[in-house]
Amino acid sequence: MVHMKILKKIEESTIALGLLAVTAxxxxxxxxxxxxxANTTWAEEFIRYVMIWITFIGAGVCFRKGLHVxxxxxxxxLKGKAKKGLELFIALASVIFMVLLxxxxxxxxxxxxxxxxxxxxxxxxxxxxxxxxxxxxALSLLHLSIRIVNILxxxxxxxxxxxxxxxx
Amino acid sequence: xxxxxxxxxQGSSEGEEGSYDPIxxxxxxxxxxxxxxxxxxxxxxxxxxxxxxxxxxxxxxPALQLGSLREQVEGTQLxxxxxxxxxxxxxxxxxxxxxxxxxxxxxxxxxxxxxxVLDSEVGDELLGTLKQxxxxxxxxxxxGYKLFxxxxxEIHQPTDFEGVAMRTMESPILLAQYEEWGGNPIPxxxxxxxxxxxxxxxxxxxxxxxxIFLNNYHEVQDTIVESHHGLMSYVLLTNQSWFNELPxxxxxxxxxxxxxGRTTARETLAETEDEYRQNIIDSGxxxxxxxxxxxxxxxxASLPIHEEHYNTPEQQELLQKIYDKVEEVNNx
Amino acid sequence: MVSLxxxxxxIFLFSSTPIFVALGLSSxxxxxxxxxxxPMILIQRLFGxxxxxxxxxxxxxxxxxxxxxxxxxxxxxxxxxxxxVGHITGGVAMTTQVSSMFFGALSGSSPATVIAIGKIMYxxxxxxxxxxxxxxxxxxxxxxxxLIIPPSITLIIFGSVTGVSVGSLFIAGIGAGIIxxxxxxxxxxxxxxxxxxxxxxxASLKEVFTATGKAFWALLIPVIILGGIYSGIFTPTEAxxxxxxxxxxxxxxxxxxxxxxxxxxxxxxxxxxxxxxLVLVAAAQVLGWILTRGGVPQQIAGYIAENIDSVIIFLxxxxxxxxxxxxxxxxxxxxxxxAPLIYPSALSMGVDPVHLGVIMIANLxxxxxxxxxxxxxxxxxxxxxxxxxEMLPGLMRFFVVNVIALLIITYxxxxxxxxVDLLQD
Ligand code: NA
Ligand code: NA
Numbered sequence: 001m002v003h004m005k006i007l008k009k010i011e012e013s014t015i016a017l018g019l020l021a022v023t024a025x026x027x028x029x030x031x032x033x034x035x036x037x038a039n040t041t042w043a044e045e046f047i048r049y050v051m052i053w054i055t056f057i058g059a060g061v062c063f064r065k066g067l068h069v070x071x072x073x074x075x076x077x078l079k080g081k082a083k084k085g086l087e088l089f090i091a092l093a094s095v096i097f098m099v100l101l102x103x104x105x106x107x108x109x110x111x112x113x114x115x116x117x118x119x120x121x122x123x124x125x126x127x128x129x130x131x132x133x134x135x136x137x138a139l140s141l142l143h144l145s146i147r148i149v150n151i152l153x154x155x156x157x158x159x160x161x162x163x164x165x166x167x168x
Numbered sequence: 169x170x171x172x173x174x175x176x177x178q179g180s181s182e183g184e185e186g187s188y189d190p191i192x193x194x195x196x197x198x199x200x201x202x203x204x205x206x207x208x209x210x211x212x213x214x215x216x217x218x219x220x221x222x223x224x225x226x227x228x229x230p231a232l233q234l235g236s237l238r239e240q241v242e243g244t245q246l247x248x249x250x251x252x253x254x255x256x257x258x259x260x261x262x263x264x265x266x267x268x269x270x271x272x273x274x275x276x277x278x279x280x281x282x283x284x285v286l287d288s289e290v291g292d293e294l295l296g297t298l299k300q301x302x303x304x305x306x307x308x309x310x311x312g313y314k315l316f317x318x319x320x321x322e323i324h325q326p327t328d329f330e331g332v333a334m335r336t337m338e339s340p341i342l343l344a345q346y347e348e349w350g351g352n353p354i355p356x357x358x359x360x361x362x363x364x365x366x367x368x369x370x371x372x373x374x375x376x377x378x379x380i381f382l383n384n385y386h387e388v389q390d391t392i393v394e395s396h397h398g399l400m401s402y403v404l405l406t407n408q409s410w411f412n413e414l415p416x417x418x419x420x421x422x423x424x425x426x427x428x429g430r431t432t433a434r435e436t437l438a439e440t441e442d443e444y445r446q447n448i449i450d451s452g453x454x455x456x457x458x459x460x461x462x463x464x465x466x467x468x469a470s471l472p473i474h475e476e477h478y479n480t481p482e483q484q485e486l487l488q489k490i491y492d493k494v495e496e497v498n499n500x
Numbered sequence: 501m502v503s504l505x506x507x508x509x510x511i512f513l514f515s516s517t518p519i520f521v522a523l524g525l526s527s528x529x530x531x532x533x534x535x536x537x538x539p540m541i542l543i544q545r546l547f548g549x550x551x552x553x554x555x556x557x558x559x560x561x562x563x564x565x566x567x568x569x570x571x572x573x574x575x576x577x578x579x580x581x582x583x584x585v586g587h588i589t590g591g592v593a594m595t596t597q598v599s600s601m602f603f604g605a606l607s608g609s610s611p612a613t614v615i616a617i618g619k620i621m622y623x624x625x626x627x628x629x630x631x632x633x634x635x636x637x638x639x640x641x642x643x644x645x646x647l648i649i650p651p652s653i654t655l656i657i658f659g660s661v662t663g664v665s666v667g668s669l670f671i672a673g674i675g676a677g678i679i680x681x682x683x684x685x686x687x688x689x690x691x692x693x694x695x696x697x698x699x700x701x702x703a704s705l706k707e708v709f710t711a712t713g714k715a716f717w718a719l720l721i722p723v724i725i726l727g728g729i730y731s732g733i734f735t736p737t738e739a740x741x742x743x744x745x746x747x748x749x750x751x752x753x754x755x756x757x758x759x760x761x762x763x764x765x766x767x768x769x770x771x772x773x774x775x776x777x778l779v780l781v782a783a784a785q786v787l788g789w790i791l792t793r794g795g796v797p798q799q800i801a802g803y804i805a806e807n808i809d810s811v812i813i814f815l816x817x818x819x820x821x822x823x824x825x826x827x828x829x830x831x832x833x834x835x836x837x838x839a840p841l842i843y844p845s846a847l848s849m850g851v852d853p854v855h856l857g858v859i860m861i862a863n864l865x866x867x868x869x870x871x872x873x874x875x876x877x878x879x880x881x882x883x884x885x886x887x888x889x890e891m892l893p894g895l896m897r898f899f900v901v902n903v904i905a906l907l908i909i910t911y912x913x914x915x916x917x918x919x920v921d922l923l924q925d
Contacts, residue, residue: 012768012771015767015768015771015772015775016764016767016768016771017767018771019559019563019767019770019771019774020767022559022741023560023563023741023744023745026560026737026738026741026742027741027742027745029738030733030734030738030741030742033333033352033354034733037331037352038352039352039354041338041343041353041354041355044338044355044357044553044556045338047556048550048551048552048553048555048556051550051555051556051559051774051778052547052550052551054559054771054774054775055550055774055775055778055779055782056775057775058771058772058774058775058776058778058779059520059775059779061772061775062772062775062776062779065772067772067776067882068518068519068520068521068776068779069518069519069520069776069780069878069881069882070513070516070517070518070519070522072516072887072888073516073887073888073889074514074515074516075515075516076887086515086516089515089517090515090516090517090518090521093512093515093517093521093522093525094517094518094521094525096525097521097524097525097528100525100528100532100539101524101543101546104528104539104540104542104543105543107540107543108540108543108544111246111540112242115245115262115301115302116262116301117242117245117261117262117301118261119261120238120258120261120337120338120339120340121338121340121355123261123340126261129547130543130547133543133546133547200662200840201840201843201844229792230840231839231840233792234789234792234793235544235545235548235789236548236551236552238551239544239545239548242544243541243544246538246540246541246544247538248537248538248540248541356735357553360553360656360735360737362656362659362666362667363656363735364735366667367731367732368731368732369732369733369734369735383659383666384659384665384666384667387665387666387667388667
């Protein structure tokens with residue numbers, strides 16, 4: 001489980017730094033515009049793309065923490081084996097979706113790589129951004145497989161307590 | 169650049185005359201249903217369906233229904249959309265060479281002559297560059313010349329842009345254009361433009377008459393200049409391998425329908441532009457056209473942009489051909 | 501394809517599958533098995549759903565709200581508003597609604613409004629003994645007003661696909677937004693009266709002064725944001741970022757309630773909330789695309805155009821269709837697809853184009869929090885941790901109230917148009 005702790009650190013620091021970077025950029029850009037009449041012209045695009053990376057990495061984190069929003073009332077009504085069964089069904093549905101995402105997003109990544117599409121402002125290959133989808137979906141698969149093992153062993157979701165957070 | 173499906177052209181067209189399964193063409197564009205562009209698309213649909221006795225049908229998806237501009241181009245590249253009409257500035261991240269169309273003051277400043285250049289062999293050569301991205305370019309559809317609109321500044325010469333924050337599309341050439349002229353270009357997103365003009369986040373912008381009028385930018389700008397500095401030109405794109413695999417009779421029909429549609433779009437645009445220009449003038453903004461001398465000064469100041477941004481050997485060669493054609497047309 | 505899609509969505513949603521998995525997986529399965537569309541295009545739509553300017557402000561507003569919360573700004577604003585309105589019947593709930601209307605004036609994003617206001621107001625609503633369901637319904641519905649009150653990206657898009665003046669739409673949006681907001685405020689008053697909810701003792705002048713002094717730096721946030729936007733110093737998105745930076749500055753240097761560790765934690769939490777909300781937006785975009793490709797909105801609009809000839813019925817049908825579609829589609833997507841389809845028939849029936857825009861927006865605003873699918877509901881859940889069934893009674897209360905407002909907006913055109921006539925003649 002040491003590996004998972006390291007992965008957690010990497011995931012969380014990536015999305016945190018991403019958010020910090022875009023906030024700083026937005027702010028600096030305003031100052032550049034007013035003080036130096038020379039704002040960057042790529043800030044808007046950069047912010048959108050970082051936001052997309054944050055979303056797909058963050059989607060994996062949400063699977064780890066059980067934070068994805070659902071209409072949970074049937075799950076809340078069930079107990080015992082039935083509940084366990086439904087939890088497995090949900091996890092498997094999520095696994096299937098993530099497998100489809102990995103499969104087709106890799107196709108799209110290689111297609112855009114091959115056709116050489118670049119982004120309008122930053123002029124970087126677009127597949128750098130599309131890559132967020134297979135990476136995020138693969139991370140989600142990892143967290144989902146741990147989740148499935150935990151369901152089979154009757155372990156609840158790892159909810160973090162304030163103490164856990166303070167220990168970091 | 170890739171070469172998605174070239175080669176096996178026209179193999180399927182050898183069968184008996186007219187014997188092919190029904191075909192449905194997905195045609196997408198960005199403009200509203202009462203726009204000249206949509207009129208042209210309707211004409212295209214009409215011609216295709218009439219000529220093929222309904223064996224080929226065209227489904228139109230106007231007004232961004234199938235996604236953003238970039239996504240429609242990519243959808244066409246993927247073969248999910250068969251035909252799309254998109255601004256050259258949006259296509260250039262897919263095929264760099266097409267950006268020539270967005271160079272300032274490259275084309276004649278009279279509409280008919282400008283069309284003449286675009287419809288000539290050199291225009292075909294430009295369209296041919298789209299093959300690098302897996303597209304078949306069928307023709308240049310009109311959006312009109314772009315105009316400068318500003319608040320608080322009258323633009324007569326490039327240096328008048330000094331200190332003026334101009335909104336442009338997210339395109340390196342358009343940004344470079346205002347930098348070269350001394351302005352401060354800012355790529356504000358289209359959806360935010362009206363507010364940004366109203367609140368003074370940017371001082372001005374460039375767009376064709378119909379975009380200015382339909383979005384009411386003249387409500388929030390005090391000066392509008394007919395500058396003829398650049399084209400809002402769309403290319404009608406198809407997926408290349410899809411097009412190549414069509415029966416040759418259908419290909420011919422599409423080419424003919426494209427020409428009919430393009431002509432309709434150009435005629436309708438001319439009418440609506442006259443109407444919109446009058447409405448804008450009646451709204452009381454300061455409206456004028458640059459004089460020939462002022463245009464010459466702008467042209468002079470724009471040449472370095474052509475050099476610098478259309479710079480590979482192939483591009484330089486193509487640029488020279490365009491210069492020659494423009495001169496030929498201008499001297500007629 | 502569309503029928504399989506809808507059946508799968510219902511099965512998955514009912515079995516408590518995360519909503520973004522339910523929408524996304526149903527979309528992929530129906531496209532893979534029931535059409536010859538390339539599934540790769542759905543990946544593009546998933547990406548395209550996020551690659552939108554309209555969403556850019558969202559992470560910044562989430563970050564700003566979290567910093568205000570952790571850094572002690574929110575609690576000072578609360579104590580101040582308690583001193584100001586705590587003695588009024590339903591005061592806190594009304595404050596929530598009014599704050600959403602003000603916030604709506606700077607943000608075009610409904611989920612961002614729910615987060616920014618909800619994070620601050622929800623604990624206070626509970627403290628005042630509002631039940632959780634009522635409070636959740638209030639948050640989800642009050643955030644939707646930002647769609648109607650200008651600046652509104654949805655109205656701008658209506659203007660650009662139909663050619664109607666954005667300026668006029670904005671002015672009409674003010675009237676409609678006020679009617680929408682005041683329907684809730686009136687209801688809050690009766691609700692608080694009927695349930696005899698506790699009121700605070702009226703604060704003394706000295707207490708008001710003290711609370712104002714302590715909250716001074718926090719209270720500058722709306723001044724900076726509104727002033728910054730309306731003087732043209734920055735765009736609404738930039739205002740969101742500036743408010744986050746300013747809140748950080750105040751938390752660290754003035755209130756001294758934030759250190760590096762809690763700042764890092766705030767960044768992580770904000771990024772996670774961003775992901776939680778945005779995956780839903782992305783999946784909704786995929787669904788909307790398939791519905792369009794399957795011709796569903798086009799068929800509905802075509803049916804209306806061909807079969808209806810009474811304006812009253814026509815408007816009623818528009819309301820019903822938009823409410824139902826709004827249950828499944830997001831505002832911008834719905835306007836993009838429906839406005840061009842409905843607009844010509846509305847004009848031929850003599851409906852004022854500006855009025856039509858306002859009606860459409862007000863409907864979609866209600867759809868933002870109508871079950872089973874409403875971004876505002878899911879965003880509210882991230883704050884209140886209630887499930888949909890627990891939220892339902894509260895949502896329904898405000899649904900009924902806001903539908904009454906909707907009927908006024910629809911059948912009394914002057915309710916939104918009088919300002920336009922007043923200001924533009
Ligand atoms: Na708003
Ligand atoms: Na809804």
